[in-house]
Amino acid sequence: MPAPSWDNLDAFLQPDDFARTVNVTPQGGVSRDIKGIFDEPYFNTQIGEYEADAFMPRVTCKASDVADLRAKDAVQVGGKTYYLLTGPQPDGTGMAVLSLATE
Template structure:
């Protein structure tokens, strides 16, 4: 298999490899399927003299797929729902990151 190029971002997002399919419920109505990479890195944050442990879930997909997704939409993945906290943050390579927060009760 040839190495993927930046011009063919879909080759990085193959469901059989690392990518997963998520559903996004848009505030304006409708549901979209989006293919991307989910991760929830661990952070040990400090606030003054206090330490706390947290995770910052995020979903990385192509900027084209992220178009139209925004703050307040709901991303669902593997039985868990997340609030989309920011507009897509494009990284200049054709990919975009959605910052997420797990919804209470999911």
């Protein structure tokens, strides 16, 4: 029995839909393009009388595409350069999340 179409991660991550091409550069390695879903959710946190506003950029992509990446590796999305906060965070489905920060 063939796998359902949603099991094909390459088909799921087509830039024609909602994914985009992202460039990753491991430290001391070679730059390459991967496909991923970029989002930058907004968080507002209140601690007592203080408020903190933050954006948390991240890319969701195939875990196998980013297995060699580590914290501080460069990730370029739409011409803007970010850096990994940690290594890739696999979710157990074949996908991983790259948590990003600007300089």
